[in-house]
Amino acid sequence: MGLPNVMNTGRTGMVAAKVNIATSGHNIANTNTEGYSRQRVQQEAEKPNAGAGSRAQIGTGTKVSRVDRINDEYIAKQIRNNGRDMAHLEEKDIVLRQTEDIFNEMGGEGLNRLVARFFNEFRKLSNDPDSEAIRQSVREASQSMVNDFNRLRKEVDDTRAHMDSRIEGHVKEFNRYADEIRILNTKVQSVEIGGGVPNDLYDKRDLALKKLSEFMDVSMHKDGLGHYNVDVKGMGPLINGASAEFFSVSRSPADAEGKPENALDIHSTGHALGTVTHVIKGGKIGALLEARDQTVSTVLERLDTLAFGVADAVNSIHAQGFTRTGATGVAFFKPLAQRERAAEFLKLSEAVSSSANNIAAAAQLDSPGDNRIAIAISGIQNIKALNEGTSTFDDFYNSIVSDVGVATSRNRSTMSQTKDIQTQLGKMRDQISGVSLDEETANILQFQHMFDASAKVIKVADECLQTVLDLKR
Amino acid sequence: MRVTEHSNFDTVRNSIDRSKTRMTNLQEQHATLKKLNTPSDDPVGAAKVLEVRTDKVNNDQFQTNAKLAETYLNNTDHALSELSDMIVRAKEIAIGQSSGASSNEDTRIGVAEEITQLYQSAVATANRRIGDRYLFGGFKTHRPPVDADGRYLGDDGQMMVEIARDVFLSMNIPGLDAFNTNPKGSFDAYQVQSGRTPASAAEREMPKGENLENVNVFDELQNLRIALLTGDLSGIHNTLERFDGIHSKIVATRSKVGSRIQGLQGTMQSLERHNITNAGLTSSIEDADMARVVSDLAKEETVFRSALQSSSKLVQPTLMEFLK
Numbered sequence: 001m002g003l004p005n006v007m008n009t010g011r012t013g014m015v016a017a018k019v020n021i022a023t024s025g026h027n028i029a030n031t032n033t034e035g036y037s038r039q040r041v042q043q044e045a046e047k048p049n050a051g052a053g054s055r056a057q058i059g060t061g062t063k064v065s066r067v068d069r070i071n072d073e074y075i076a077k078q079i080r081n082n083g084r085d086m087a088h089l090e091e092k093d094i095v096l097r098q099t100e101d102i103f104n105e106m107g108g109e110g111l112n113r114l115v116a117r118f119f120n121e122f123r124k125l126s127n128d129p130d131s132e133a134i135r136q137s138v139r140e141a142s143q144s145m146v147n148d149f150n151r152l153r154k155e156v157d158d159t160r161a162h163m164d165s166r167i168e169g170h171v172k173e174f175n176r177y178a179d180e181i182r183i184l185n186t187k188v189q190s191v192e193i194g195g196g197v198p199n200d201l202y203d204k205r206d207l208a209l210k211k212l213s214e215f216m217d218v219s220m221h222k223d224g225l226g227h228y229n230v231d232v233k234g235m236g237p238l239i240n241g242a243s244a245e246f247f248s249v250s251r252s253p254a255d256a257e258g259k260p261e262n263a264l265d266i267h268s269t270g271h272a273l274g275t276v277t278h279v280i281k282g283g284k285i286g287a288l289l290e291a292r293d294q295t296v297s298t299v300l301e302r303l304d305t306l307a308f309g310v311a312d313a314v315n316s317i318h319a320q321g322f323t324r325t326g327a328t329g330v331a332f333f334k335p336l337a338q339r340e341r342a343a344e345f346l347k348l349s350e351a352v353s354s355s356a357n358n359i360a361a362a363a364q365l366d367s368p369g370d371n372r373i374a375i376a377i378s379g380i381q382n383i384k385a386l387n388e389g390t391s392t393f394d395d396f397y398n399s400i401v402s403d404v405g406v407a408t409s410r411n412r413s414t415m416s417q418t419k420d421i422q423t424q425l426g427k428m429r430d431q432i433s434g435v436s437l438d439e440e441t442a443n444i445l446q447f448q449h450m451f452d453a454s455a456k457v458i459k460v461a462d463e464c465l466q467t468v469l470d471l472k473r
Numbered sequence: 474m475r476v477t478e479h480s481n482f483d484t485v486r487n488s489i490d491r492s493k494t495r496m497t498n499l500q501e502q503h504a505t506l507k508k509l510n511t512p513s514d515d516p517v518g519a520a521k522v523l524e525v526r527t528d529k530v531n532n533d534q535f536q537t538n539a540k541l542a543e544t545y546l547n548n549t550d551h552a553l554s555e556l557s558d559m560i561v562r563a564k565e566i567a568i569g570q571s572s573g574a575s576s577n578e579d580t581r582i583g584v585a586e587e588i589t590q591l592y593q594s595a596v597a598t599a600n601r602r603i604g605d606r607y608l609f610g611g612f613k614t615h616r617p618p619v620d621a622d623g624r625y626l627g628d629d630g631q632m633m634v635e636i637a638r639d640v641f642l643s644m645n646i647p648g649l650d651a652f653n654t655n656p657k658g659s660f661d662a663y664q665v666q667s668g669r670t671p672a673s674a675a676e677r678e679m680p681k682g683e684n685l686e687n688v689n690v691f692d693e694l695q696n697l698r699i700a701l702l703t704g705d706l707s708g709i710h711n712t713l714e715r716f717d718g719i720h721s722k723i724v725a726t727r728s729k730v731g732s733r734i735q736g737l738q739g740t741m742q743s744l745e746r747h748n749i750t751n752a753g754l755t756s757s758i759e760d761a762d763m764a765r766v767v768s769d770l771a772k773e774e775t776v777f778r779s780a781l782q783s784s785s786k787l788v789q790p791t792l793m794e795f796l797k
Binding site: 097101103104116120128362367369381397401404408423426434 | 507512632639792
């Protein structure tokens, strides 16, 4: 073995040191890149030469065999699932908090107070059934209550419209990530065919998959070609190698599963029926669908039941009474044809809104002191008319408020647990795949020394060669 | 265990976040003096608070109702007391004039004039008003219940007021019940009625006096006057017994009014107590314990500071610094 070979040995050391320093540099540069896994250079000793005239095997230096990506697929999967749950809870939290805000009257006015006032005004009227001033005040209180019913209905409806626009945005993003994974599948495959290991593409694809799972419940399995094949739970394949299905949204009529009129339906090119609105579970989109079709729909339905119940009960008693002008059979609220959207259509009858004299307080004609109708109407407050005779109107409304509160607080506590798990998983992942700057700095120094020493080897070999050459002179 | 910068910073961020969330929460409690700021803070408590608030609104109204009923009943009592004085005076006159010994035509005509005055005062008293509402007209509050001829034009309507939840009390005495000893077609509503339906038919039937004769204040005064003018001594004498009947009827009515007022006052006191209990209940649900909030806030501030301090220790030194 000759001295030039020793120079080569030094050279391999310098190259390996350079690759290591470059990789550390790459790691440092990507310290804060989302989804990045640190990389490590794997070296091995170069094939040794047989020593001249001896059996000794003499080393010929080192070679960089590959650059590994340090990650744990199991943790990645856990992080994905946890991320999906977290996104689900966070999305729900936003929507529930909005809904809760609408019903929050802890600080002052709200429907509870206005309904109480409404019935109380009839109590006042019963004290002085012939008073013009009190009649006006009954009408004002009723108008305020009606306005608040309308306001609540509208605000909850607005929240729902807002949810639809979020669904639309999420579906677009979801499609984008599905497309990204599909493209990455092809890119990864083309690199792998050439024998390469596309570490950074792996990271990118893992990240895209993680983002994708934030939107709904999906599962991934790797096929023999290294493709990520993704299934949507309940629907079937979403990404299969280089092809992917896409979602779209459109407005459609109400359906039996709680989807409100004119709300968005989600369609997929990959589903026989086309419509997958009620198949999608989990993640952000699942959260929105759940909130829209269940939580908020229930709230609206109960609000409508309440409005309809109040209007119906008041009207049926009011119509039996006699107004100040002696008319009977007068409706107090504009009669509602159906319970559906009652809170939206609730308003005072034309008679009552045109004159407060059309409020009936008396049960018999020509009796200004007769307050029996006013008393009966105020008594509606304590009648258990709803929930199959178990709830008064007050109970019923209060239970809407507390149910929204329960949903919000339960969601929040689950969210904080999930958040803790997320932190924990993040730490575990970081422990394995995260870049430690100190570690990389130490590595760089280590390889700088290796580089120096390898150069020294060349220098020494050069000097030895010089000595040999000098022998001739 | 590998600890990376990323997880260091994450830890820092998390602990600062958490501490700040708690501080914001305490801050809100401090600013609003309430621990219940949204229903989700305590959903069950929130429903309870709403319920109690409704209760409070209603109780306030019940108190107003009770005060109004008290005013009505007090005025009724005054009117009845005046009426009773008039009856006593009329009876005195009748006693004085019923025996021939003390009676002569001149005095009889003189006192007949006084009876006319009494009659007019009695009609005026029966037509007593509160504001623009006639006290004794039943539901017919808009016109005088008794006309110049002593005819009753009101009805037997009882104006019920709710003085506590589902507790009703009639705040008026229909004139028929006060002026007639045995009114036909009227019912003698009892003091406090539970449930909201006005008296049923059966209840209307209920009170019928033993005395079948119906005597009317105004008729009787007229009878006395006519007897005085015509010098009909036995006629004068006959009024005595009937005046007794009328008087005891008025006294009975007054005692009825009195016991209603007593009942009212009891109810008002219990409403007041109820309001106080309710205030205590809501306060325990929604009011923040300020001493606790302030001390927690101070504690949290310390936690926050120490989090910041330890963070500076955690993220400061890197290997780089020691390699210079």
